[in-house]
Amino acid sequence: MYGSNTVGLNASLMAQNQNIPTINEKSEDEQIREQTDAFESVILKMLMDNAMKNQEDMFSSQKDPGDKIYKSMYREELAKASAGGFGFSQMLFDYLSEKR
Numbered sequence: 008m009y010g011s012n013t014v015g016l017n018a019s020l021m022a023q024n025q026n027i028p029t030i031n032e033k034s035e036d037e038q039i040r041e042q043t044d045a046f047e048s049v050i051l052k053m054l055m056d057n058a059m060k061n062q063e064d065m066f067s068s069q070k071d072p073g074d075k076i077y078k079s080m081y082r083e084e085l086a087k088a089s090a091g092g093f094g095f096s097q098m099l100f101d102y103l104s105e106k107r
Contacts, residue, residue: 036104040091043099048090055082 059082071077090096 039100039103040096043096043103044090046099047093047096048086050095051086051089051093052083055086 056079059078
């Protein structure tokens with residue numbers, strides 16, 4: 008069930024130099040919520056990175072040396088701020104809560 012999809016996700020995260028959050032099912036509810044939100048944040052960051060991969064800059068044709076780094080950092084912070092609101096975190100939290 009987890010075979011190729013898990014391997015593909017792990018490879019994608021490693022290629023983007025992101026840490027895969029580990030979820031400990033024996034944690035308290037607050038800790039599980041933090042962990043599932045962190046996982047959702049990684050998923051959102053990957054979605055934003057892929058969606059904006061070929062995006063042209065609308066306001067400037069000039070490329071700054073740190074442009075890619077700045078945009079990546081911006082998307083990472085945006086993903087962290089948005090985590091918990093898209094439903095992935097809640098579904099995972101519900102699943103892990105039932106397993107205890």
